[in-house]
Amino acid sequence: xxxxxxxxxxxxxxxxxxxxANFFYVTLFGVVLMTGLIFISPNLGPAVPIKVAYHRIKxxxxxxxxxxxxxxxxxxxxxxxSECDNNCYLxxxxxxxxxxxxxxxxxxxxVKEVHPRKKQGQIWVFHSxxxxxxxxxxxxxxxxxxxxxxxxxxxSDILYTYADFQTQEMSESTWxxxxxxxxxxxxxxxxxxxxxxxxxxxPGKRDDYVNILKKMIPVDVYGKCGDKNCDRWKGAACLExxxxxxxxxxxxxxxxxxxxxxxxxYPSFSSIPITRGGSNYSMFLPxxxxxxxxxxxxxxxxxxxxxxxxxxxxxxxxxxRWRKHYQLIExxxxxxCELCRRxxxxxxxxxxxxxxxxxxxxxxxxxxxxxxxxxxxxS
Numbered sequence: 001x002x003x004x005x006x007x008x009x010x011x012x013x014x015x016x017x018x019x020x021a022n023f024f025y026v027t028l029f030g031v032v033l034m035t036g037l038i039f040i041s042p043n044l045g046p047a048v049p050i051k052v053a054y055h056r057i058k059x060x061x062x063x064x065x066x067x068x069x070x071x072x073x074x075x076x077x078x079x080x081x082s083e084c085d086n087n088c089y090l091x092x093x094x095x096x097x098x099x100x101x102x103x104x105x106x107x108x109x110x111v112k113e114v115h116p117r118k119k120q121g122q123i124w125v126f127h128s129x130x131x132x133x134x135x136x137x138x139x140x141x142x143x144x145x146x147x148x149x150x151x152x153x154x155x156s157d158i159l160y161t162y163a164d165f166q167t168q169e170m171s172e173s174t175w176x177x178x179x180x181x182x183x184x185x186x187x188x189x190x191x192x193x194x195x196x197x198x199x200x201x202x203p204g205k206r207d208d209y210v211n212i213l214k215k216m217i218p219v220d221v222y223g224k225c226g227d228k229n230c231d232r233w234k235g236a237a238c239l240e241x242x243x244x245x246x247x248x249x250x251x252x253x254x255x256x257x258x259x260x261x262x263x264x265x266y267p268s269f270s271s272i273p274i275t276r277g278g279s280n281y282s283m284f285l286p287x288x289x290x291x292x293x294x295x296x297x298x299x300x301x302x303x304x305x306x307x308x309x310x311x312x313x314x315x316x317x318x319x320x321r322w323r324k325h326y327q328l329i330e331x332x333x334x335x336x337c338e339l340c341r342r343x344x345x346x347x348x349x350x351x352x353x354x355x356x357x358x359x360x361x362x363x364x365x366x367x368x369x370x371x372x373x374x375x376x377x378x379s
Contacts, residue, residue: 111142143358154283186320252276267323
């Protein structure tokens, strides 16, 4: 059912109702009052209320832009634009196109080849966090329809990753305390490798890789593809005794890195990630915080390196040093706020194009450099 937030619109109507003159005097009074507070009592910290007041006035005067989600997945909340600096609101009517909307987003993993008719002047947005093989269709009939892309691909118009990192600088005293805690935690670990997985037999052949590795070193497999179980919300507790965790993607695709890797960077986890995928992990994860399986010519070489790290507490601590400089951030509203910001640009400043063949952009079938590659690390 379509829902339209009216808070911003109501504030605008209130301003017009009282008249431009009254609004001017009220605003002038507020500015004088805040200025007086600044000079009378600097300790009141006026920067925050000024920022909030300015933000509210700016948003209330900005034209609200309707963004319609054609087949909204449940994890995209209806209030996704509520914390954005610009004024947009989301509507959704499952599998129906709102012809009045200026912008329409499609969750492309679930669209079909037959698509609705596009209104002239509409902006269509391709939205996906899944690799090509998890899409229902190859989008052959969607040529010259999409204007913007929003996905995990770094060449997307709007980058949307599962998580991100922000830099921080922990004080030496705090880091010393943290180091002591980490040292105690790592010394208690008695088992080498764990892997939690629910999809078996994927195109990336990660099952085959793990089966080869298991012949050399014990690997405990949790979930549908293994013989161990762990409650969905108790991942940290289940991994408490493991020194390493296999963050293996289901397909080896360019820039495709999911929560399998990012989740290991929550403060409650202390297992070292071992990654395998088609992405350049150095573009996404803190340096020196993970072991990249692609850097080893053979699985046996990876096994030997795991052994050397497992027996050396100093080496293990080096993989934890990222905590002093980085912090994991999850902000799923960020790409939507970027979309809203772009929509409010003047037409002369607004970047817009038409993807001639969105399916080819997604898969790159007609070029030698495919988006997803076959595994060559199983021998």
